[in-house]
Amino acid sequence: MGVILLIIVGAAAGFIATRVMGVEANIVITIAVGIAGVFIGGFLLRFIVNMLGATAGFVAGVLGAILLVWLYQKYRGRS
Structure with missing residues (x-):
């Protein structure tokens, strides 16, 4: 995955995750959570990614970003 594609997918995943979890975060946090979520989700679900592709x-x-938002809320409190 190229860096630009990683940022785009991470931004989209972070946006969806923060909205699903009801967190209001600035764009930098949203993108950072999304990118980290892409890495975590990709690591945890590597087998599925290899089987089904980009989708x-x-x-x-998105699932990885939701996990990070949940952890953030649990340990830092609601924003």
Whole structure:
């Protein structure tokens, strides 16, 4: 995945994750959470990503970002 594609997918995944979790975050945090979520989701769901392709990568990114938002809320409190 190229850096530009990673930023685009991460931004989209972070946006969806913050909206699903009801968190208001600035654009930098949203993109950072999304990119980290793409890495975490890709790592955790590597087998599915290899089987289903880019769509699974996006879903894994959203799930990873949701996990990070949940952890953030649990340990830092609601924004």
